[in-house]
Amino acid sequence: QVQLVESGGGVVQPGRSLRLSCAASGFSISTYDMHWVRQAPGKGLEWVAIIWVDGNNKYYADSVKGRFTISRDTSKNTLYLQMNSLRDEDTAVYYCAKGDRVGAPTGGFDPWGQGTLVTVSS
């Protein structure tokens, strides 16, 4: 069964850091693009970052560029999001999601994890 489980959320002060984890099971993250998407309270979905299959190429939303870093540990089959210099507007539920496999693009994210809540507040 393909599954993603996020962890690492919590309450953090502005300017501080937090690292989110996303443990994958039922598939290998080394064969799929992997994404982070977030949803601020009462708002819609906002795409955050991608790490491509090769593990070296990454892309970020302008809102997090230079502050967030996406990475993975294929030996642990786990995706990460390192979040530095956190701001109030980063408060959101953060989801990880499985993207496309090389040679079989769909453009869709499936599945998604249940999400982990990050609250940035003093």
Place this chain on the structure above:
Amino acid sequence: DIQMTQSPSSVSASVGDRVTISCRASQGLNNWLAWYQHKPGEAPKLLIYATSSLQSGVPSRFSGSGSGTDFTLTISSLQPEDFATYYCQQANSFPRTFGQGTKVEIK
């Protein structure tokens, strides 16, 4: 960035109704358009990818259509479990962008 605009922002409907949600992109998507269903406290669920391809396990009452910049999600006969918020998402370029969502509510 590609801007995605959904309409309506909310719709009230009854069980058995046909519901149509529209999504317009600020530029052509080459059919790289996906639809998601999202219920509070749950993970978003992929319904449709590449404009009209039904994700495995998704009921056939859901369908997608469109081309260029204009796309539609149709629920042919609304069921109680379909009350949720629906999002379109473009997969043509980065950054990926979502519509603002359409909330389907009980009439």
